Amino acid sequence: MPPTKPCNVVMEDVTRICRILLQIELKASFPSSFSGVELAINNKTSDFTLTTTLGPALSLSCAIQNNSQEEQLIWYRGDGAVDLKDGNQMNASHLCLSPVTETDNGVAFTCKLKRDQSIQVSVLLDVQFRPILSGKDSLQAEEESDVTLICNVKSNPQAQVAWRKDNAVLTLEAKRHQIHQTSEVSKLSITKAQKSDMGLYTCVANSSLGEERKDFRLVIEGNDRASCIRVLLSFLKAMILE
CATH class of the missing domain: 2.60.40.10 (Immunoglobulins)
Structure with missing residues (x-):
């Protein structure tokens, strides 16, 4: 005859099983307060x-x-x-x-x-x-030095940017003028600036919402060394022609 468990042990097992079944039933009857939220x-x-x-x-x-x-x-x-x-x-x-x-x-x-x-x-x-433009209004550079005009552009939708000089289309000279552009800035770089580069530059930004402009004044100051070299070259050229 197999050994029997004491009554108190059997009751503990029954209680544990009932508790588990009750928890399962409660979860089924009352879902989480976050359900469907x-x-x-x-x-x-x-x-x-x-x-x-x-x-x-x-x-x-x-x-x-x-x-x-x-x-x-x-x-x-x-x-x-x-x-x-x-x-x-x-x-x-x-x-x-x-x-x-x-x-x-x-x-x-x-x-x-x-x-x-x-x-x-x-x-x-x-x-x-609409485009919002900003940047340094006036720049000074020595003759024969490099200079960059920076036009900061904020726009949504994105704007297309172009540069003008003295109210006319800017003519870019190979190896001297370069334009670098991203979605937020347009840079006009001038290598070995000349007196002829002096003037009023305009950054023009166009988007589907409208056009905005910003002016930049570029002043080229004389470079004594560069001027001296030009005078010397002119003198030598005249001597050779004679």
Whole structure:
């Protein structure tokens, strides 16, 4: 006859089994409080791009959906947390960007559930604006030296840039004039500057939203050594011709 377990041991086994079965039943009857919960920015539950323009203000609203209890929301601008007032965190939260500037272009705003930050939704700002030009207004260079005019360009959509001199199309001389251009800067380099290079240069940026211009004044100062060499060469040339 096989040995029998004491009654207290049998009861412990039964209690353990009942507890496990009860936990399984409870999980089936009451799913996680996060089940089906999602966030929406401006009524969009998926990440999206918002196209806008420069202006006084832009409103972003985040709301929780399918929640069974109050939840706290948090906002991020890029990787940095946004400070929110106490009354602007529970179940719904609002951000106001004022004013909207070119620095907001390409920035992502993300709304997250504080209790489970894997639940989130983001909006990427596409701020469109006319070209904005900047750079040093006036430059001085010695004759025979190298000089570079730098025109900084901010534009969305991207602008096409051209250079003019004294209100006319700039004629580029091989080996003396070079233009280097990226999405944010256009550089006009002049090698061994001459007196003839002196004048008013204009950086012209065109996009689908309009045209902007910026003037650069270039002054070429006499180089005594270069002038002396030119006089000497002229003298030698005259002597040879005689």
